Amino acid sequence: MSKIFTVSILGCGSRGHYTYGKCMTEKFGDKFKILSVCDTDPEKIRLAQEAWGISEQNCFLDSDEFLKEKRSDALVIATQDRDHVKMCIRALELGYDILLEKPISPIEDELYELLEAYKKHKKKVIVCHVLRYAPAFLKLKEVLDSGEIGKVVCIDWIEQVTYWHQAHSFVRGNWRNDEETSPMIMQKCCHDLDLLQYYVNSACKTVYSVGDVSFFKRENQPKDASDRCQTCKYIHDCVYSAERLYVKKREKDFDWAFDKPDVDDEARKQGWPFNVVDLTRPITEQSIRKAYENSNYGRCVFACDNNVVDNQTVVMQFENGIKANLTMTAFTALPGRKITFHGTLGELEMDEENDYIRISRYGHGTRFLSIKEICALAVNDNFGHGGGDLMLVKDFYDALQGTGELGTTLERSIESHLMALAAEKSRKTGEVCYVHK
Numbered sequence: 001m002s003k004i005f006t007v008s009i010l011g012c013g014s015r016g017h018y019t020y021g022k023c024m025t026e027k028f029g030d031k032f033k034i035l036s037v038c039d040t041d042p043e044k045i046r047l048a049q050e051a052w053g054i055s056e057q058n059c060f061l062d063s064d065e066f067l068k069e070k071r072s073d074a075l076v077i078a079t080q081d082r083d084h085v086k087m088c089i090r091a092l093e094l095g096y097d098i099l100l101e102k103p104i105s106p107i108e109d110e111l112y113e114l115l116e117a118y119k120k121h122k123k124k125v126i127v128c129h130v131l132r133y134a135p136a137f138l139k140l141k142e143v144l145d146s147g148e149i150g151k152v153v154c155i156d157w158i159e160q161v162t163y164w165h166q167a168h169s170f171v172r173g174n175w176r177n178d179e180e181t182s183p184m185i186m187q188k189c190c191h192d193l194d195l196l197q198y199y200v201n202s203a204c205k206t207v208y209s210v211g212d213v214s215f216f217k218r219e220n221q222p223k224d225a226s227d228r229c230q231t232c233k234y235i236h237d238c239v240y241s242a243e244r245l246y247v248k249k250r251e252k253d254f255d256w257a258f259d260k261p262d263v264d265d266e267a268r269k270q271g272w273p274f275n276v277v278d279l280t281r282p283i284t285e286q287s288i289r290k291a292y293e294n295s296n297y298g299r300c301v302f303a304c305d306n307n308v309v310d311n312q313t314v315v316m317q318f319e320n321g322i323k324a325n326l327t328m329t330a331f332t333a334l335p336g337r338k339i340t341f342h343g344t345l346g347e348l349e350m351d352e353e354n355d356y357i358r359i360s361r362y363g364h365g366t367r368f369l370s371i372k373e374i375c376a377l378a379v380n381d382n383f384g385h386g387g388g389d390l391m392l393v394k395d396f397y398d399a400l401q402g403t404g405e406l407g408t409t410l411e412r413s414i415e416s417h418l419m420a421l422a423a424e425k426s427r428k429t430g431e432v433c434y435v436h437k
């Protein structure tokens, strides 16, 4: 029988509860047991207690109180971006092995402070760069390393945020303002930057970036619109209206041309992003309407305090000469990444939403692989980020048990953050910036 590790969760929101907590209890109940939880929101604590039967004395509303002593073998830190480092350093001092949500921190000095504490305390820290563990993204690495497309010369990479995810998280939601959390290029694209250096197998030397808030600002608000959707005359017509995004899109996901056969519609209606807007369980049409009407999620997208960009392009040059172009954009109907590696002997393309990886060898034909099939073979589960969330938790377990290595290191994770910081500096100054001074 495998060992069961006890776990505490600090920050029981979307990621802490519905990704890691759910994964550890529902998928790996024979490997983990959640012993204690901490969240400043009593309702989040109530939901965690209800889900996992946590005793009263193991529930905390204050992180300082919670972090007074070690309460389990491992700790999940899934609070907001700016709290990660101080909590993680304290947890290292207490002797926890830690699963730390990304981004680590938008403050450069904090990245090095954490690295120092990590080296001193010699515990495990896995940063949740979940795509590093997703089978289809690992497949890309395998093809690149096989030499099938020769030497990679340049890379085109698009991160499709989608119009509604931008409105939900980055205009109305928690990540709308980089003074409270982190810049968009770090928040949304540190996965992409992390994967780029992994694929390229070289450090990034220079970056140049442009981007701005092009659309979600007051000057684009339609004439006579209200600052709240529920009182707005465009409530049924505006594609960004909360009524459309949270009530109508929940009823039927109208961005798809057809119903997705592999999606459990009832689970979708109770899942993200609806379970973030509305803490009622089960969520109903009435409850979610009431929830947006009484929260930030009912604000007009042209009348919010958002400052994170809705489009950004980063041009990168790596030490080994490879160049890459990453575009992050809100203005897409469907999510997922589109990536093309241009090599001397062929081309490798991934289109996540259209479910394919294409391998073309110049003069030798083309073959397609199904992303879903790769994922099904490896994890046989539909869990988040193409199986990445699940595999990350599994790797964490193996590392705790000493039967496996973590898929990446803290140093590597920090590298992607330095790339993001340099990109943000370039966007603001208009200069080409070095990732390492």
Ligand SMILES: NC(=O)c1ccc[n+]([C@@H]2O[C@H](COP(=O)([O-])OP(=O)(O)OC[C@H]3O[C@@H](n4cnc5c(N)ncnc54)[C@H](O)[C@@H]3O)[C@@H](O)[C@H]2O)c1
Binding pocket: 010, 011, 012, 013, 014, 015, 016, 038, 039, 040, 041, 044, 061, 062, 063, 078, 079, 080, 081, 083, 101, 102, 103, 128, 129, 130, 174, 187, 276
């Ligand atoms: N790995 C990924 O792909 C991925 C995806 C989405 C979000 N994230 C990151 O995960 C983290 C959490 O995001 P989320 O979507 O779960 O947000 P969330 O707002 O749903 O959850 C955060 C929780 O932390 C709680 N909290 C805030 N301050 C606290 C404190 N001082 N002590 C205890 N609890 C506190 C909040 O009440 C909330 O319940 C963020 O840093 C986010 O950037 C990572």
